[in-house]
Amino acid sequence: MIGLVKDIFARRDLLSMLVVRNVKIRYKESALGFLWTLLGPVFLIAIYAVFMKIIMKFPMPMPVLVSGIFVWQYLAMCLGDSSFAIIGNANLVKKACFPRVLLPLSIVLANFVNFILSLLVMIVYLLWDGPHFGGIAWLPLAMVIHLALCTGISLALSALNVFFRDVQHLTGIFTMAWFFLTPVVYDISMISSITDKHPILGQMYFLNPMAGILALYRAALLGNPLPDLSLIALSVGMTAVVFVAGIMIFQKLQPGFSDEL
Amino acid sequence: MSDIAIQVEGVGKRFRLRSSGGRTLKSMVMDMIHAPGSERDLWALKNVNFTVKRGSTLGLIGANGAGKSTLLSVLAGKIRTTGVISSLLELGAGFHPDLTGRENVFLAGAIMGLTREQMTRRFDAIVNFADIGTFIDQPVKHYSSGMYVRLGFAVAVEVDPDILLVDEVLAVGDASFQRKCLRRMAEFREQNKTMLIISHDLGTIQAVSDQILFLDHGRVLGHGDPGKVVGQYETFWRNQASAERSREWGTREVVLTGAEFSDESGDATTKFKWDHTLKVKLGYEVKTPVGASIFGFGISDEAGRLVHGSNTEIAAMSIPGLSGSGFVELEIPRLNLARGTYFFSFSVHSADHKVNYHRMDNAFAIGVESDMNFEGICNMPSKWRIV
Numbered sequence: 001m002i003g004l005v006k007d008i009f010a011r012r013d014l015l016s017m018l019v020v021r022n023v024k025i026r027y028k029e030s031a032l033g034f035l036w037t038l039l040g041p042v043f044l045i046a047i048y049a050v051f052m053k054i055i056m057k058f059p060m061p062m063p064v065l066v067s068g069i070f071v072w073q074y075l076a077m078c079l080g081d082s083s084f085a086i087i088g089n090a091n092l093v094k095k096a097c098f099p100r101v102l103l104p105l106s107i108v109l110a111n112f113v114n115f116i117l118s119l120l121v122m123i124v125y126l127l128w129d130g131p132h133f134g135g136i137a138w139l140p141l142a143m144v145i146h147l148a149l150c151t152g153i154s155l156a157l158s159a160l161n162v163f164f165r166d167v168q169h170l171t172g173i174f175t176m177a178w179f180f181l182t183p184v185v186y187d188i189s190m191i192s193s194i195t196d197k198h199p200i201l202g203q204m205y206f207l208n209p210m211a212g213i214l215a216l217y218r219a220a221l222l223g224n225p226l227p228d229l230s231l232i233a234l235s236v237g238m239t240a241v242v243f244v245a246g247i248m249i250f251q252k253l254q255p256g257f258s259d260e261l
Numbered sequence: 262m263s264d265i266a267i268q269v270e271g272v273g274k275r276f277r278l279r280s281s282g283g284r285t286l287k288s289m290v291m292d293m294i295h296a297p298g299s300e301r302d303l304w305a306l307k308n309v310n311f312t313v314k315r316g317s318t319l320g321l322i323g324a325n326g327a328g329k330s331t332l333l334s335v336l337a338g339k340i341r342t343t344g345v346i347s348s349l350l351e352l353g354a355g356f357h358p359d360l361t362g363r364e365n366v367f368l369a370g371a372i373m374g375l376t377r378e379q380m381t382r383r384f385d386a387i388v389n390f391a392d393i394g395t396f397i398d399q400p401v402k403h404y405s406s407g408m409y410v411r412l413g414f415a416v417a418v419e420v421d422p423d424i425l426l427v428d429e430v431l432a433v434g435d436a437s438f439q440r441k442c443l444r445r446m447a448e449f450r451e452q453n454k455t456m457l458i459i460s461h462d463l464g465t466i467q468a469v470s471d472q473i474l475f476l477d478h479g480r481v482l483g484h485g486d487p488g489k490v491v492g493q494y495e496t497f498w499r500n501q502a503s504a505e506r507s508r509e510w511g512t513r514e515v516v517l518t519g520a521e522f523s524d525e526s527g528d529a530t531t532k533f534k535w536d537h538t539l540k541v542k543l544g545y546e547v548k549t550p551v552g553a554s555i556f557g558f559g560i561s562d563e564a565g566r567l568v569h570g571s572n573t574e575i576a577a578m579s580i581p582g583l584s585g586s587g588f589v590e591l592e593i594p595r596l597n598l599a600r601g602t603y604f605f606s607f608s609v610h611s612a613d614h615k616v617n618y619h620r621m622d623n624a625f626a627i628g629v630e631s632d633m634n635f636e637g638i639c640n641m642p643s644k645w646r647i648v
Contacts, residue, residue: 014371028359092355
């Protein structure tokens with residue numbers, strides 16, 4: 001693990017260039033360019049707002065929906081891109097010598113750059129919407145855990161997809177299921193009637209790292225009350241498990257990359 | 262610092278062949294219970310050993326699939342080094358089509374381990390060498406294939422690597438760019454840099470290499486002096502080529518047992534100089550005694566065109582009957598062929614041309630070296646006069 005960090009640090013120039021490359025080529029040749037980072041979530045928000053708030057009369061405050069979609073978007077981007085981190089750079093992997101981990105890592109970081117920019121836009125919206133930001137101190141923690149989760153998952157997916165191309169097809173379905181298991185288009189308080197009666201269900205719910213991460217973001221940005229800290233700890237613990245497992249899977253599989261591509 | 266730049270010891274590479282091509286659940290289960298080392302394994306390289314001295318150039322030759330490129334990618338990808346290795350395994354391998362030439366140059370530099378400042382210092386030289394002018398700020402997907410390759414080569418040589426790996430670069434680009442590449446490679450040698458080169462152009466590789474390694478099916482068949490190893494490879498290749506082309510048939514009352522080629526002093530060889538003597542000792546064995554017979558020969562070029570053919574009848578030599586076994590000798594006093602590979606065919610048939618006892622088409626290959634300059638395959642002495 002220390003060796004890995006050293007390798008990455010030694011090639012930080014390459015990492016930063018790969019990040020810049022990924023940021024640049026995502027919206028290359030599209031007229032609206034970076035705006036798509038915002039337009040994607042904005043359209044999603046519009047769809048859910050119309051469908052859930054207006055048609056289904058679901059009592060959901062807009063800031064909850066906005067923060068949910070924007071935060072989710074970062075993970076969804078990483079899930080979508082990371083399968084191709086290694087197989088999309090087969091030429092480089094086969095012909096050049098550099099730490100392979102830079103490829104998925106650069107995707108995670110490039111998406112993180114996009115996420116931070118969209119976060120700024122979201123903050124502007126929240127400022128306009130009204131008084132928020134009660135627990136802003138939670139924001140750095142939320143972002144660090146969020147980043148760790150995306151890194152762990154992306155490393156695992158990028159490596160697994162080299163050997164099992166099924167992964168790239170599965171991620172779409174998996175992302176969809178995860179989306180509804182996570183309080184993205186609803187607030188955690190909306191399921192509290194169930195979790196209050198059966199605490200064990202609440203604990204299971206927070207084994208989903210995104211449940212805790214979103215709770216932290218909403219505490220930071222919207223000033224929503226934070227759930228019991230033991231529940232947050234469950235999410236953080238699971239994130240650590242995913243992060244370490246992702247690195248281990250990647251390191252275990254990477255010697256076989258160039259032969260498999 | 263030791264004077265050995267590359268040391269390769271016992272390197273092997275095994276690929277596992279999958280029966281279906283894809284990875285299926287069944288093949289995964291089979292792989293798990295399947296013991297290594299069976300016939301489904303392909304050794305792309307096996308037990309390869311060599312060293313390359315600092316400042317010298319090693320040429321790699323061998324047929325397609327011999328393992329040359331595998332060897333270079335093993336060297337480029339797997340081995341930890343202290344210096345900068347620049348590989349031209351595939352020119353512009355890391356280029357992204359949507360990025361501009363400039364962006365790709367910096368990215369390629371970073372992949373090879375150079376800092377941004379180091380690349381900035383070299384940038385002008387790269388653009389100069391590649392000779393692509395203002396196109397440097399265009400996405401490389403709009404480049405012509407020549408520009409793409411030039412930029413790739415420029416990056417690889419201008420990053421000032423300690424070891425340069427070159428895979429078939431000389432096969433691309435126009436003549437003037439190739440000359441530029443060769444010049445740059447000569448400068449490299451003067452700067453005491455180490456190079457590994459793959460090329461199918463035997464003349465060039467012989468000229469630029471200090472040593473040559475001859476690979477076939479992942480094994481080293483020859484290593485050493487360029488002239489010697491190239492000769493060895495040519496002989497090997499000719500034998501393979503004639504084995505592929507040769508065809509024999511006949512009633513087999515008389516069987517041709519073999520042909521030994523030699524030069525004017527009688528030394529066995531299959532490599533001849535233009536305008537020198539070629540001798541063939543053709544062996545035969547008679548299974549059933551036959552009457553008057555004719556021996557014939559033909560020479561074809563690589564494209565299969567018959568260059569020349571003749572026989573004992575045309576040469577007014579009569580063979581009343583054949584029995585037992587023996588030899589006939591054919592001599593071509595002056596071999597007037599252009600440089601290249603040629604295939605000999607031999608036959609023995611009845612004097613009335615009705616029974617073909619034994620015929621071997623394209624069974625023997627020879628190489629001809631020539632510094633004679635003319636068009637075509639066969640030299641015809643000619644004179645010019647202004648009248």
